[in-house]
Amino acid sequence: MVPRPRNQGATISRTGSDLVLKLYNAIRSLGSAQHDLTALNETLGGLAKKGGTLSIRISRDRLYLNHDRIEMRSGHSVHRILLNELKKRKIGKIEFREPPDDEDLAEFLRCFLSMGDHNLPDGETLQRLLRKKKIESIRVEGLTPEDIEEDLGSSYERHAHYTRIYLYAMRLLKELFGQVDRGEECSDLDLTRRVVRTIVLGYADSPAAFMGLATIKSNREFLPNHSVNVAIYAIALGHRIGLSHRFLVDLGLAGFLHDIGESRLSWLGTNESRGLSEQEWTEATNHPALGVKTMMNAVGSREPAASRLLAGIFEHHLRDDLSGFPKLMRKKDVSLVGKIISLADFYDVFTRPYGENRFPCFSGRILQLIVERSGRDFDSTLTKYFARIVGPLPVGTLCRLDTGELGIVCSLMEEGMTGDRPWVRLLVSAGEIYRRRDAVSLKLMDKETGKYQRSIIEIIDPNELKIDVAEHLVPF
Numbered sequence: 001m002v003p004r005p006r007n008q009g010a011t012i013s014r015t016g017s018d019l020v021l022k023l024y025n026a027i028r029s030l031g032s033a034q035h036d037l038t039a040l041n042e043t044l045g046g047l048a049k050k051g052g053t054l055s056i057r058i059s060r061d062r063l064y065l066n067h068d069r070i071e072m073r074s075g076h077s078v079h080r081i082l083l084n085e086l087k088k089r090k091i092g093k094i095e096f097r098e099p100p101d102d103e104d105l106a107e108f109l110r111c112f113l114s115m116g117d118h119n120l121p122d123g124e125t126l127q128r129l130l131r132k133k134k135i136e137s138i139r140v141e142g143l144t145p146e147d148i149e150e151d152l153g154s155s156y157e158r159h160a161h162y163t164r165i166y167l168y169a170m171r172l173l174k175e176l177f178g179q180v181d182r183g184e185e186c187s188d189l190d191l192t193r194r195v196v197r198t199i200v201l202g203y204a205d206s207p208a209a210f211m212g213l214a215t216i217k218s219n220r221e222f223l224p225n226h227s228v229n230v231a232i233y234a235i236a237l238g239h240r241i242g243l244s245h246r247f248l249v250d251l252g253l254a255g256f257l258h259d260i261g262e263s264r265l266s267w268l269g270t271n272e273s274r275g276l277s278e279q280e281w282t283e284a285t286n287h288p289a290l291g292v293k294t295m296m297n298a299v300g301s302r303e304p305a306a307s308r309l310l311a312g313i314f315e316h317h318l319r320d321d322l323s324g325f326p327k328l329m330r331k332k333d334v335s336l337v338g339k340i341i342s343l344a345d346f347y348d349v350f351t352r353p354y355g356e357n358r359f360p361c362f363s364g365r366i367l368q369l370i371v372e373r374s375g376r377d378f379d380s381t382l383t384k385y386f387a388r389i390v391g392p393l394p395v396g397t398l399c400r401l402d403t404g405e406l407g408i409v410c411s412l413m414e415e416g417m418t419g420d421r422p423w424v425r426l427l428v429s430a431g432e433i434y435r436r437r438d439a440v441s442l443k444l445m446d447k448e449t450g451k452y453q454r455s456i457i458e459i460i461d462p463n464e465l466k467i468d469v470a471e472h473l474v475p476f
Contacts, residue, residue, distance in 0.1 A: 159212075237385060339382055
């Protein structure tokens with residue numbers, strides 16, 4: 001009987017995370033002229049001195065070092081990337097029976113990478129290839145039938161689960177903002193914080209799923225929809241720079257409530273289309289201060305969590321050079337929470353449909369606008385990290401492929417060993433509407449020609465074809 005997987009102590013957690021990171025870096029660097037396997041070999045050698053066979057394996061969509069679960073640390077998306085690469089090749093276990101020499105290790109990694117370019121790779125095929133090359137120090141096993149079955153069914157179910165959380169968060173905020181509009185006291189924020197905590201954990205598990213959910217842009221329910229999206233983008237950036245779990249929850253809560261002051265200006269949504277008078281504009285620009293006043297009554301200001309929340313609400317329209325609003329009586333540094341919420345708020349607003357455009361549009365042009373304002377409106381370091389998250393082809397980008405097919409980018413650029421060729425959800429025309437088909441990787445290559453099967457040749461504004469990308473990314 002195989003021992004049941006168990007959670008690990010802090011030492012094993014660090015050891016497992018370190019091995020995953022070294023393996024990931026070795027695979028990434030293998031295609032470069034200066035690839036170096038020293039760090040990975042040293043880690044394997046150090047673990048081998050402790051005795052016994054060493055293995056990295058998958059069980060129930062998690063990575064394990066032997067029988068101990070490897071925790072996914074905040075900021076270390078490489079765990080999810082490596083897990084996805086193993087699952088794509090149907091590899092359930094990589095076993096190091098002894099530290100391999102550099103030649104065997106390099107050959108194993110080359111075989112591993114080459115299998116990602118075929119349509120039907122599997123762990124057993126890789127194992128036969130290793131035996132053919134007389135590599136005895138490394139053994140590979142395929143995914144178990146249980147894990148294959150779970151993987152095929154869990155992706156959709158997990159995505160549907162996260163969708164329900166997203167929609168529930170919108171309903172929760174709609175009720176909360178309604179209370180503020182009616183002049184009532186905010187209800188207990190513990191439930192709101194628990195929902196944020198669930199989103200933080202969910203994002204660590206499936207970043208692309210939540211970035212796909214953030215393509216939902218409802219102007220009819222602008223405030224709750226915008227607030228949940230800002231929280232997702234803020235959590236994504238905070239996760240990328242390695243903030244702690246507690247900080248991420250505080251950051252997400254600030255994203256949820258950053259515009260709560262606007263709920264005290266119920267006239268704002270009906271007047272924006274005709275333009276605001278000078279007095280109305282003055283009142284509108286005061287909504288961060290109104291939000292702080294509202295939340296001060298609800299949470300006070302003593303605890304660090306409350307300080308982060310209030311900073312995010314007050315500062316989300318302050319720019320890095322202290323322009324924006326509210327106008328400050330004296331100079332002060334914008335907090336990290338304020339800087340992150342400002343970036344997330346700007347991005348969600350500029351990807352929304354306005355005027356004659358009925359559908360949101362995602363493209364690198366919006367990211368370029370943020371980069372151009374780096375150092376003036378936005379913190380330059382955070383802008384670089386945000387650019388890496390969103391990428392030149394953000395989730396939700398509508399594109400035409402060289403095969404003539406239409407597709408929507410549905411994976412983050414950093415979710416593969418090579419980040420420049422994402423997954424896309426194919427669309428097929430059915431009269432005046434489009435239906436979604438399978439998702440395909442743009443990294444797949446034709447065995448005969450050695451060329452990529454599909455490549456993007458054009459980015460398309462969804463409004464030209466009347467396509468709402470969220471309908472094809474989110475399992476409603």
